[in-house]
C-alpha cells in the first residue's frame with residue numbers, strides 16, 4: 694500500500710511540471726543574458742590612451758587558489774612603453790582548465806587592471822586552448838586608444854596621468870566587448886560604448902602633447 698502511494702506521489706511531481714512554463718532556451722542561436730555581476734572570462738583593461746593597466750606585479754597569481762594565473766614582468770623603457778609604470782606584464786596567461794571563477798584575483802589587483810566579463814562560452818575541445826594568453830585577455834582598443842608601445846598621453850607627469858579624474862576615471866568601460874567574438878558580448882544597454890576621456894586623449898595625441906612624457 695505504501696509503495697502504491699509513493700508511486701502516485703512520484704507521478705504527481707511529474708504531472709505538476711507538465712503544466713508549467715517551458716524554460717528551454719534557444720541556445721546557441723539566442724544565448725541567455727547573464728546577470729550583470731556574473732563571473733565570466735577575465736579582461737585586462739586599458740587606460741584611456743590605450744596603455745595597459747597591468748603592471749606585471751603578480752599579485753593576482755599569488756592570490757589565486759587554483760594556481761591558474763601565470764605572469765612574467767618586463768621593464769618599460771621610454772622607447773618601449775606598454776603601461777604607465779616601471780613594469781608591465783610581458784607574459785600573462787590564465788588557465789581556464791583550473792580557474793574556478795572565484796574572483797580573488799580581481800580583488801588582489803592594485804590597478805583594477807583585471808576584471809571579469811560576462812562571457813561564459815569558454816568550452817574548448819583541448820586543454821591547450823583553455824590557456825588564454827595576454828593577447829586574448831586584453832580589452833579591445835576603443836576609439837581614441839592607441840596600440841602600445843607608445844608614450845603616456847594623458848598628462849605630462851605621472852601625477853597628471855593618474856590624478857586627472859576627467860581624463861582617467863579608472864573605469865573598465867569597453868571590457869564588455871569580447872575580443873573573442875566582436876559584437877556578440879557587447880552589453881545591450883551600452884551599444885557603441887566609448888571610453889570616458891578617449892576624446893581628450895585623441896585630441897592630445899593629435900596635438901602632439903604627451904610625447905616623451
Ligand code: SF4
Nearest residue numbers: 757792793795796798
Ligand atoms: S577567478 Fe579565482 S581561480 Fe580563477 S584565476 Fe582568479 S583567483 Fe584564480
Ligand code: SF4
Nearest residue numbers: 747748750751753802
Ligand atoms: S593583473 Fe593586476 S595583480 Fe595581476 S599582475 Fe597585472 S597589475 Fe598585478
